[in-house]
Amino acid sequence: MEAFSAALDLVVHGDLRLFSIVLLSGQVSFTAVALAASIAFPLGAVLAIGRFTGRRGLIVLSNGFMGLPSVVVGLVVYLLLSRAGPLGSFGILFTPSAMVIAQAVLITPLLTALTRQIVEDAWGEYREQLRSLGANTLQAMLTLLWDVRYSLLTVVLAGFGRAVSEVGAVMIVGVNID
Numbered sequence: 001m002e003a004f005s006a007a008l009d010l011v012v013h014g015d016l017r018l019f020s021i022v023l024l025s026g027q028v029s030f031t032a033v034a035l036a037a038s039i040a041f042p043l044g045a046v047l048a049i050g051r052f053t054g055r056r057g058l059i060v061l062s063n064g065f066m067g068l069p070s071v072v073v074g075l076v077v078y079l080l081l082s083r084a085g086p087l088g089s090f091g092i093l094f095t096p097s098a099m100v101i102a103q104a105v106l107i108t109p110l111l112t113a114l115t116r117q118i119v120e121d122a123w124g125e126y127r128e129q130l131r132s133l134g135a136n137t138l139q140a141m142l143t144l145l146w147d148v149r150y151s152l153l154t155v156v157l158a159g160f161g162r163a164v165s166e167v168g169a170v171m172i173v174g175v176n177i178d
Contacts, residue, residue: 028096028170029163032103036163037156040108044115045141049123059116065109074172077102081173093173102169107159114155118148 010018047059079085081093081101092098122144130140145152 032100035104036108040111044112047116048119062112070168073106074169098173103163
């Protein structure tokens, strides 16, 4: 009860340190969602419309990776960004950038799988019309992404919810950043 009272006191009295921590957390999550969406939307559209070898395997991977444990993602990103890792020379471990990368890795499969399903449903509905208008694959993907933009907003919100509630990966790569 004492901890709850102390926490409530910080919120009520507008503790600047608390608000700076909340602001950093929001910035990291928004940036991670933007990065993940920039990868996941085109990838999801390609998986929805494209027909190529390995497509089914990529769909299975994107669906399966939606359930990746956050601690596993944190450890993988930690190993990649540590001094001995392949990206260690960038020196971004234990920074907000590392936290963005960890969150983006965590939510990209979720955004990809949901985008693929939404675009695939729209493709089933509009395929004949787009083909009769002479749309190539890229034009069809862009048209469908635009057409389902409100559904994709829901996908972004789901990704943000996953990112902002994420603790494991961020604690591993961010350690004691406030």
